Amino acid sequence: MNLEPEGTGSEASAPVADGSAEESGGGADVGGTLVGATLDAIKAAAARVEVERHLAETLQRNLLPRLPEIPGLRFAARYRPGGAETEVGGDWYDAIVLRSGRLGIVIGDVVGRGVEAAARMAHLQSAVRVYALEDLRPAVVLERMNGFVLEGERGGMVTLIYAIVDPDANTMRMATAGHPPPLIFRPNEEPTFAETTAASPLGVTRFPVYEESVMILEPESTALFYTDGLVEGPGLPLGEGLDDLRRASEGNPLEPDALCHAILGSVDARAGSRDDQALLAVQLKPAGETLDLTLSPQPDSLTSMRHAVAHWLRAADASEDEVYEMLVACGEACANAVAHAHPATSDAPFELHARLRDAEIAITVSDTGRWRASGQERSGRGLALMRELMDDVDIGRGPDGTTVTIRRRLRGPAAREESP
Structure with missing residues (x-):
């Protein structure tokens, strides 16, 4: 039997076979099944992403070290993921007690995100600890880390600062591999960025030149190390981000824990930023009686x-x-x-x-x-x-x-x- 659309009069219509109504109903069932399956797949994929994010964040937080107790020094650190919808990255910091009684400071950033970046960060963290515990100069530590990234690790570039703080001599010696400079706070002075020599990140070139800089840190001075998530974001060049950080730091307390809290509060997570933020503050305590x-x-x-x-x-x-x-x-x-x-x-x-x-x-x-x-x-x-x-x-x-x-x-x- 042929069916015509209702109200069409003499207009021609394509013939439809008997039983087409039942077939049309079956098609609706199939479509509903496909939609349901698609939704289930989306939910399962979202669950997998959340599991991976949770795993990566747990891995990273467990790998971030407990800060040591060093005579003459105070410490504080913070870590904030880039955003609830993103995977964690490879930002890390470390504080290493050297055999000489001095302190090795590490802050770095691995390219990439997720479990792979967090696992790679753990790999690099172990390597830099090994070199630091040999009491090597900062430039030598970076040279060895560059070789490790190129030959042994091969996972892409890494930015890194390695510094040695000597609380007896009130000095800090450091070298940097493509990482933003620490911000230095001195009593009764405006915060200023440490003078460092520009050098390529780890894993970019085979024979980089890493130069060291030495500065005097008076008692109660604080050095703030951080990753680029604090000073870069969509549409925000590094230079502008550094200026923002310096201005936001003016008038803040020098005590490390209060300083980290104030910095994260004033330089809030930038809109649209997908990068993590890690901070490590080190202060030279004044000698007491x-x-x-x-x-x-x-x-x-x-x-x-x-x-x-x-x-x-x-x-x-x-x-x-x-x-x-x-x-x-x-x-x-x-x-x-x-x-x-x-x-x-x-x-x-x-x-x-x-x-x-x-x-x-x-x-x-x-x-x-x-x-x-x-x-x-x-x-x-x-x-x-x-x-x-x-x-x-x-x-x-x-x-x-x-x-x-x-x-x-x-x-x-x-x-x-x-x-x-």
């Missing part, structure tokens, strides 16, 4: 103690001979706190308190264990050495533990200049 340390009863805690006490003594204007001799005496007291801790409290930390008053240094080591018995005390070389090096040694014992106090008067600059 006292030093307080809580140390674990493990042998490696003595290394941390020596760095902290040496820095504090130098800030107190002790000579290198005085620093060395007081470190030996202090080391003996701390070594006994580690070796002779009470078994029931073997995991309990011990305390070190140092005070400078009227040119006299007094260092007290307190623990919850028992020090040497009186017979061992008379024959112990450690106690004899402390008494030889210090003006006074006092050992107090009680039910709560043992306290050792050593004292020595500093000769002072004038006395040292008059000595033959």
